[in-house]
Amino acid sequence: MDDYKFLFKVVLVGNAGVGKTCLVRRFTQGLFPPGQGATIGVDFMIKTVDVDNEKVKLQIWDTAGQERFRSITQSYYRSAHALILVYDISCQPTFDCLPDWLREIEEYASSKVLRVLVGNKIDREDREIPTHVGEEFAERHNMYFLETSAKEAENVERLFMQIAEDLMKQARSRDLPRYDASTTNINGRTSTVSDSNCCSRFQ
């Protein structure tokens, strides 16, 4: 009943107010929280999904976009299997910050991490970033791309399911970064793959 074959850690990042928390709550709880307050530090949610009749547990770490929490949020990148970088399609500055976020991801996350670019709030009328612009950016930086609406539940399920499927494929081909605290090098970056089964095939 609680058994799962795979455990994946997914971390959401992006400017404050782009809707990270709403996306997570839409996915894990199936709701769009009215008056969602800014995240303080880091939030945590769990959801188990089925992929190819296998149970996959997604551990979702929802980070605060506010700059002052950067020190703690960055420390969560390191163990992520997938990073979801979110911007708000109706807010140009959140898109303009993407290069900064990528730099941070480069610095703190594993090089093998699955990176997904998400343009959220497509339900809004006042779009500022055309779809193709986001798409091109994602392509240039070797990322998956998806546009979502946490409000209208558009593409949210698909986003996470896609990630779960992809990570599982990677895991099957044993290409998934494995995290082991003892194998981080001086730079604090995960460099080695350990033998231990830490993407957790609990049986």
Next chain:
Amino acid sequence: MCFGCCGCCSAFRPRYKRFVDNIFPVYPQDGLVKNNMEKLTFYALSSPEKLDRIGEYMYQRAARDIYRRRYGFVIIAMEAMDQLLLACHAPALNLFVESFLKMVQKLLESTEPELQILATQSFVKFANIEEDTPSYHRRYDFFVSKFSAMCHSSEGDQIRIAGIKGLQAVVRKTVSDDLVENIWEPVHMDKIVPSLLFNMQNARFLNNEAKEVIPEDQTDPPMLAETCLRELVGRASFGHIRAVLKPVLKHFDLHKLWAPEDNPNNNEFAIHTFRIIMFSIQAQYSYTVVETLVAHLDDNAKSSPIIRTSISGVLSKIIAIAAGESVGPMVLEIINSLLCHLRDSVKHGTSMTEEKQYQDALINALGEFANHLPDYQKIEIMMFIMSKIPFPLVDNHTPADNLLQSILLKSLLKVGTKYQTIHLNSTFPVSFLEPLLRMSLAPDPEMRLLVQKILHTLLDRHQNLEKLTKPTVNVSKLNLVLEKSSRPDLIFINKHGPIIYDALYTTLQMDSNTPDNVEAVYTTLALLCVELASAETVIDLLQLVLGIQSLALNSTTLSTSQKFNLHALVISLLVLIPSVVTIPPLLEYANQIVEARTQEAPHLLPDLMVHYPQDSEVANKVPHLLVDQMAVCENLKSGGIDPSRLAQTSPYGAGGPGVVIGGQRNSWIETARGSVIDINAPPEVDSVSSSPGVQRKMVEEELTFESMKKVLTESVEIRKEAEARRRKQLSDTFRTATFSELVRRTQPKHDVLQNKLNEIFKSLSANDRRNPTEEKKIEKPAYEQNFPELFFY
């Protein structure tokens, strides 16, 4: 599938499952079935090999109950697991622990705050038990991540408290055995440290400043977080300290805690936090904190002066705690860094008040640091600061040079104030005394005043300074503290008296002197007299006093007021000297003059003024009110002291411009009219830096200091070091060779040489940057550019 309520199938189930099922009541509100729990415990104790299965089964049940939101049963399961954990000590416990931790994690993953808190409590219990054989593959990554997230919860204090306690438990569990999990890895510390600080920063911590020990059961998140931080820091060994400090600094930067937005001048949280760290850290590592903060100051070179001031302020507050433990090259490294910051700050902006505050904060930090060092290190520090001071040249071309000099002198004064002289010869090694005296001839009267103040604080061993700040003829009212001077002191003054007196005499010739300057020289002389009171020194002092009087009479550059100042100084000393050394006839003579002047020429007595009444008679016109050399000699003789030396020609000139007479003056001064070659080409200045003569000289003069500095510079590239040494040698040579020249240049006369020297010193100090990339630029050293002829004979 329904356990616990289905008695009929229980008969076919394994025994351990039945034992487990039986501890659950029908209705969760009835709680754990106690006697069945006892049975289960007994069973587990007698069949320890079954523990792992019991654990796994309990976990499975609880997972199901969570899924079905039957939280009552979950709580009971957790309680039962707690009890089993505490009851069992078997080696098999290891396997049970795996299930136990899975259970805890499961509860932490739920969205129910109650379950999260419960899970944390269980985890804390677990952390407190000692396992025989810790499991090396066990990872605490999730717990650190989750507890850290809980520390930020906006759902109220309870979750945060649980988060903090959870972190504390992880630390306790892992800290003693690196093989289990290296909790000091950045991946963990970067979560734990900011989480604790985040909880601390909202505290009304100031009220609790006094309490250094906080009770364990504190339930206030800030206090709890503080306790946890203390524990963490206290357990950090040398290799781990940076792992703790780095996230602290980052957190302070990001949360703008150095200078909070709502109150930029309030850095009390920063001070509070760093004090906590200093008090908790193992004492022998405490200087690492200072070092790290100094480095952080480097990193903030571009930040606003408010932030830099705040960091320096924190430094000055904690530096004392570290100083006692700091030994070896660290001290100079820190001092050097602070001095570099001072210099950089001077370069930045000189006018901004914020920048000034920053400089003050740095000077304070320097002083605080020095204050807590042993005295021998203070001397080294003073010499070190001295070596950093740009030399006073004829004109200080830039205000920045000027400011840097005065700031460094202020630092020197600050350090000097903390130093307690015992023997003058250890306080004033030649390599310190000479540059200091040279500095006492700086063109800027403010700077000269500072130098005198430094001399005061270093000379005054008997707390007479206060009493001697102003010239006075009422010496008996001063209640001076006197002590017979020791042999080493007398040797010192015999050896160095001439250069000291000479420098004081020369500084009195400056036409930019204010009464403050003259008073300061009085204080120096008075202190010398008091500290070194002896018949032997009396003659030298009186010789100087008479010299000053003739300066006042004959100088063509000093103003009338300045001359009056000098006369007042002369008479004050003439009263002081026989009072201290007890020469009644001379004292009587001095008092007669005082009396006569009181009647006829009060302007020749203290207090010193800037402006005197129009009708004040110049001293030359009242010879009977002056100090007469013959009379002094006679009074000395009747006081039992041989005045023959005094009767000889005075080493002090008549005080006219440029008339510093050689001959009898100490050889240190040499001739004032030395040619360019004399000054610039002593044997030391050699294009080959390894000239043995030079080396030996340096070793002799600056043994400890040099060795300290060597350690200091050893870390940098050899090339840079070699260049610096050459530069230092050269500049030392200039320093030692050109004193007479400096003396001459203090008079209003310029020549080509001065300008040339000026250029050199300027380019020397310009080259002397900290930026290593600049250093690397292979350039002809400044002195080669300016004095090519010196290098190619």
